[in-house]
Amino acid sequence: xxxxxxxxxxxxxxxxxxxxxxxxxxxxxxxxxxxxxxxxxxxxxxxxxxxxxxxxxxxxxxxxxxxxxxxxxxxxxxxxxxxxxxxxxxxxxxxxxxxxxxxxxxxxxxxxxxxxxxxxxxxxxxxxxxxxxxxxxxxxxxxxxxxxxxxxxxxxxxxxxxxxxxxxxxxxxxxxxxxxxxxxxxxxxxxxxxxxxxxxxxxxxxxxxxxxxxxxxx
Numbered sequence: 782x783x784x785x786x787x788x789x790x791x792x793x794x795x796x797x798x799x800x801x802x803x804x805x806x807x808x809x810x811x812x813x814x815x816x817x818x819x820x821x822x823x824x825x826x827x828x829x830x831x832x833x834x835x836x837x838x839x840x841x842x843x844x845x846x847x848x849x850x851x852x853x854x855x856x857x858x859x860x861x862x863x864x865x866x867x868x869x870x871x872x873x874x875x876x877x878x879x880x881x882x883x884x885x886x887x888x889x890x891x892x893x894x895x896x897x898x899x900x901x902x903x904x905x906x907x908x909x910x911x912x913x914x915x916x917x918x919x920x921x922x923x924x925x926x927x928x929x930x931x932x933x934x935x936x937x938x939x940x941x942x943x944x945x946x947x948x949x950x951x952x953x954x955x956x957x958x959x960x961x962x963x964x965x966x967x968x969x970x971x972x973x974x975x976x977x978x979x980x981x982x983x984x985x986x987x988x989x990x991x992x993x994x995x996x997x998x999x
Contacts (some may be wrong), residue, residue, distance in 0.1 A: 799956070805869070811937055817881035952977070
């Protein structure tokens with residue numbers, strides 16, 4: 782144990798720097814995914830048929846392919862059509878596009894769970910369809926979907942580790958580089974695992990508070 786701590790301590794700053802990148806990827810990708818997922822969900826429920834089919838096709842395509850493949854398409858495939866992204870931007874884009882598809886399904890289920898009478902009542906008092914969706918349906922749908930969304934938040938935090946495959950120096954990338962320099966992969970990956978456990982634990986505690994406060998009670 783003492784030997785492991787003695788080895789880990791000098792490398793902690795590099796791992797914490799990588800943790801900073803991990804958090805940046807996670808936060809930005811989740812924000813983008815939440816906004817895009819909401820738009821996709823609304824399109825699938827209320828959109829015109831061509832737009833519904835397009836949204837459905839996107840969701841099924843993303844959910845049917847691995848995140849790692851999507852990340853390589855964004856980072857190494859897009860340059861062939863003139864779109865060049867930095868590793869960090871590519872990782873955020875790929876993870877954001879991925880989580881958007883999953884969040885769309887959570888939000889769509891939440892929208893479907895809102896009683897139709899809510900929309901009818903909103904229209905009856907003079908709200909337009911768009912305003913009724915925005916101010917009446919979506920707030921309830923978000924609260925209904927909150928437990929599933931919270932689970933997605935934790936999953937995506939762990940999925941950020943895939944970004945090391947395109948040379949992003951996040952937590953897993955830093956651990957990989959340290960392992961390559963020291964040849965002590967077991968010890969350094971164990972340190973990384975501990976950091977992930979701490980991060981997930983803190984996020985889970987925060988989400989529990991949010992759920993207790995905002996989750997819709999039936």
